[in-house]
Amino acid sequence: MPELPETEVIRRYLDRHLRGRRITSVEVRLPRQIKWPDPQSYCGKASGSVIRSVGRRGKYLLIELEHGRELVFHLRMTGRLVLEPEGISHDPYARILFSLDNGTMLVYGDTRTLGRVYALESGERYRIQGLAAMGPEPLSKKFTVTYFRNALYGRHVCIKTFLLDQKKIGGIGNIYADEALFLAGIYPRRQAGSLSAEECRHLHAAINQVIAAGIRDGGTTFRDYRNGEGRRGHHQDFLYVYHREGEPCRRCGTPIVKETVGGRGTHYCxxxxxxPADNNGGRASV
Structure with missing residues (x-):
């Protein structure tokens, strides 16, 4: 699933190319992927509108239109938004096509059709619970060490599960949670509320570090993720633990372990x- 870095990479590319463009027509090939409003109303809200900017909140892409409207995309597992310069879709899984006034085409493709698409009027974000209730994002002014410590206080869930709670921190998914916990030297099954003040500072810094690195490297691609140009990211070449089970740790050489924590595959050294029963570990430098 595209996480914050992958979604941000897409946003930056699309924002550069879509600002000021007018959507001339919309073709919906799979109506059930539109969750609000009905497909006909969706096309009516989008067609003829000028794109003001492309924003993002957590893992949601927000195409901001005139009159306060916005097109919202939650890409989930296999969704993608790709700009086709020739105005022709090459995606066999294209679900919604947006023709633009300069002859290009924005294509929403989704192999497994798990993504969700919305068209909202101003003030309607409450219709998307995950968007309306999202916590502060890494790298943002609101995501402070103080906020992080207070959010962790008294929590009995595993720290890995806590990091994936979008109501607490927006945009972190499985990949970057595993990477941040490795850099901070924290066992994924630790109770969130058991972290010391020093550990909170290290983990906070690690979260910001892995998110920034993911954006810098164009996102992580193992199979489906593509940026706004349809290209793969390359952050997968620099991961410490995620998807590296059985391989030697880049720090100490110990084989990376994969276990299930909170229903999610979790990688750690x-x-x-x-x-809690081990005494021979340490914290990898952040």
Whole structure:
């Protein structure tokens, strides 16, 4: 699933190319992917509108139109938004096509059709619960060490599960949660509320570090993710633990372990991220 870095990479590319463009027509090939309003009304809200900018909130892409409207895309597992310069879709899984006034085409494709698409009027974000209730994002002014410590206080869930709670922190998914916990040297099953003040500072810094690195490297691609140009990211070449089970830790050489934590596949180094019964671990530098 595209996480904050992948969504931000898409946003930056599309914002550069879509600002000021007018949507001349919309073709909906799979109506059920539009969750609000009905497909006919969706086309009516989008067609003829000028794109003011492309924004993002967590993992949601927000195409801001005139008159306060916005097109919202939650790409989820296999969704993608690609700008086709020739105005022709090459995606066999294209679900919605937006023709633009300069002859280009914005294509929403989704292999497994798990993504969600909306058209909202001003003030209607409440219709998308995940968007309306989202917590502060990494790298933002609101995501302070103080906020992070207060959010962790008294929480008995695993720290890995906590990091994936979008109501607490917006935009972190499985990849970057595993990477941040590795850099901070924290065992994924630790109770969130058990972290010391120092550990909170290290994890806060690690979260910001891995998110910034993911954006810098164009996102992480293992299979489906593509940026706004339809290209793969390359952050997967620099990951410490995610998707590296059985391979040697880049810090200490210990084989990376994969377990299920909170229903999610979780990767960690048992030496650098020791569990409660281990005494031989340490914290990888942040």
């Amino acid at each position: 048992p030496h650098c991220q020791p569990g």
